[in-house]
Amino acid sequence: MASDVAIIGLGYVGLPLAEEASRVGLKVLGFDVSQRVVDGLNAGRSHVDDLSDGDIAEMTEAGFEATTDPSRLGEVSTIVICVPTPLSEDGGPDLGPVRAAVDTIAQHLRAGQTIILESTTYPGTTDEVVRPALEASGLVAGTDFHLAFSPERIDPGNQEFGAKNTPKVVGGHTPACGDAAAAFYGQFVDTVVRAKGTREAETAKLLENTYRHINIALVNEMARFCHDLGIDLWDVIAAAKTKPFGFQAFYPGPGVGGHCIPIDPNYLSYNVRAKLGYPFRFVELAQEINATMPAYVVHRAQDILNGDGKALNGSTVLLLGVTYKPDIADQRESPAVPLAQQLLAKGATVVFHDSRVEQWRALGDRARKVDDLDAAIADADLTILVQNHKSYDVDALAAASKRFFDTRGVADDGEKVERL
16 A cells, blocks of 8 residues: 655654654655664664654554655655755755755656655755756656645654644745645644745744844853853843743753754855855854853863862863753754863863763763762762753752752752852
8 A cells, every 4th residue: 555655764853743644544654764763663663752662653553664665755645855954064054865865756756746845954945956856857846746845843852842733834836836735734733834935934944943043142142241240140031031021031051952053043144155145143153152152161160170179180070961952862963062072171081971871972982971870979079960851850969069060050059059
């Protein structure tokens, strides 16, 4: 039996999408280039935080299957591309995974299919990169097949909003293309929002994340001068957010992580520079501020240790939580990585604790994982709360530590505690 939809890229975006489509009775084919991922899913094992093995079992019962066989893409009516778009070495978007997916689709494209790109990218990608590659098949977008862009809005670990109840923005190459994509998502997403076209849909995603990027940079910069002025920024934010209009609370931290905030705004900045020849100054300034936060945390750590008559060189620093978000295992772009690297570069011995991380891939054996948290807290010269997992009793940990540096503003004030 042919499948209804093929989802290319079975990661934190593609798999939740596949789950919601399966729940309404669509037969979903999952395609991924990783044989390990495909074998794991077909064996009933989930590899993303938001889906359990039980969820995969329910999807399989509904007809879901995963494959690495590209020829099967020709059997479906809709294909959704959910592959990653990391930054390239020159700071622009790396479209390699998107190009590879589109070239694979083009080899099996047939008339009547709907192709939707969800991967975050710069404005114009759908029309300038995806469409020509697909039309190399001899079929024409808007005439022989439908083409659209619909930005992913998955927030890993979010218990309130998921693929079903987060409004889905859709922009078509033509109005009919938008109609086809909207009809597909409308089967399992509560609200579909129509954008004027693919460029508007692509830019909407970048605006969402640029807004967050800039506002996080604002409070990160305020954290520095508020500390120097003896002002408790966390108390300032708590007071400001009591205003019922005109203000949204953002919080400082040791840096920004994940795919969206540290990467997506750079797509827009890169595109503006490449096509228009001038900078997107807000984004570039925000990137500069946010990228220097790990170094600022190291500077503050040095000051804390100096206050105890200790040097950072030779001290043991315990990092609590090394994922990019609380209560998930995702390590992508975690600010804990540059933080640990800079501590190591200054001669500190770095150890870490994170119940969700078996192996800290970016650090290897340079940062030892500790399992006995109580013993590690007692032994460390300085403990830094990098990510506030719910499993941490922060106040108890702070009380048991020699010195506790809270970069998340959650610990009660005490003589051992210093907040960012």
